[in-house]
Amino acid sequence: MSTPAEDDLLLERQLCFALTVASRSVVGIYKPVLERMGLTHPQYLVMLALWERSPRSLKDISDALLHEPATLSPILRRLEEAGLLTRERVPGNERALAVTLTDAGAALREQATAVPGTIMERLGLSREEVADLHAAMTGLIAATQRPAPVHAAQPG
Amino acid sequence: MSTPAEDDLLLERQLCFALTVASRSVVGIYKPVLERMGLTHPQYLVMLALWERSPRSLKDISDALLHEPATLSPILRRLEEAGLLTRERVPGNERALAVTLTDAGAALREQATAVPGTIMERLGLSREEVADLHAAMTGLIAATQRPAPVHAAQPG
DNA sequence: CACTAATTATTAGTACACTAACAATTAGTG
DNA sequence: CACTAATTGTTAGTGTACTAATAATTAGTG
Known part of the structure; x- marks a missing residue:
């Protein structure tokens, strides 16, 4: 006997709820698979971007992944620590960061297929x-x- | 001329990518709306659960939201600090936490409709x-x- | 009733994800 | 060329979100 507007507040009817649960659940399925490659899911997405083209600037990757540069900075740092990529300044534009796959990073693509x-x-x-x-x-x-x-x- | 398995690695073809971007984007749409109520999106989902039934145990909310209790603990603490709910032990079961809407928490439902x-x-x-x-x-x-x-x- | 197992929350540690503030460099303009 | 504006990254701070470890309580069993 509640009004339509009140029914709209039922948790089970919220698209945003279904969407966030689906997102977390699907990423959870990836987790054990990516763990064998030493990657988290966000790190995997960065690697996908780099397997398509390398080197790329942080800004370029940020646009491709629809992520804030501030989110990617620490992710790239960890991937560099893992030896999968290098971070250097772009020659001729010292603002931009040249993110480049290492041999190990490029080789990881085999497992990823x-x-x-x-x-x-x-x-x-x-x-x-x-x-x-x-x-x-x-x-x-x-x-x-x-x-x-x-x-x-x-x-x- | 790449093999099908290689095409499968194109970023733009990944369901997990589209899903995580959609989730973040939709939550981003909620953000300015929920901000007027002083809520983040995860906090909003907890409030939806409590507007359906109060009091509820943390475990019960955790099951409803498909979230780890460890994730909800700090969220509930912040909602308590905001005066929207109380956290007490369940009488007769000192393990369980009784999460109960305050008058302010119940009243917020008006705006949420x-x-x-x-x-x-x-x-x-x-x-x-x-x-x-x-x-x-x-x-x-x-x-x-x-x-x-x-x-x-x-x-x- | 003592002992063990299960249930329930919390805390610690790691990794995003966002905004805001900052720093460094480059581009554009008079 | 000097000055201003725009571009690009990083850092700090807040808030999830997960696993693992811990603590407290309750239930189950001989």
Whole structure:
């Protein structure tokens, strides 16, 4: 007998709740797999970016991963300590940081090729189901990046 | 000309990447809205659980939110400091913690009733689209909780 | 009833993730 | 060329989020 607005506050109905649980749960599935490679999940995403192109600047990686530079700084430091990459200043632009894969970092890609298949099998999802979920997430991300409706303007 | 297994490592194709970005992005949409209530997003989820039933034990909240008790302990401490709830031992079971809404905590629900609508409008999503996304996330969570295939047994 | 096992919270330690403040460098402009 | 603005990273501070270790209490068993 509660009003619709009150029903909207049920925990089990919150998209944000389902989303954060799904995110943590899926990352949790990766954990034992990535542990064998000595990587955390955020570190794995950085390595994926570098396996596509190296060297890259921190800013470039930050844009690719949609992460704050302040978040990536310590992650890159740990990956450097693990011997997977080097951090030097870009010649000709001393502001930018040149993040470069080491031989060990590049070689780790071999082991990584097995990861997506392992996860898909662990989740019991087909390639198509994964693609559908990916598309749904991409659409949701796009929704967050659209400008807010005018009559719901930001404070200030 | 790369092999399929190598294409699988493209950052833009990773469900885990889309999922973590979507989670962070959506939580980021909540942030300015919840800030007016003095809540972070994890704190908001705890309040949702308590608005459904109070008092509840930490263990009970932990099960509802699929969170480790060790994660909730400091969150509950901050909510107590904010005057929204109390933490006492359950009479008759001194192990359990009785988490109870204060009058201020219960009253905050009024403001919260506007939150889901505000978010839906900000995201430009219909009730149905939200429901579809919610169902997709619920399915994904279920996939992570299914037992692993036998031939991909856990180490040990 | 004593002993062991299970339950429940907390604390310590590590690793994100964010904002704000800062520092260093480079670009743009008169 | 000097001055201002923009770009790029790092550090500090706050708040999760996890595992492991610990502590306190309760339940179960002979």
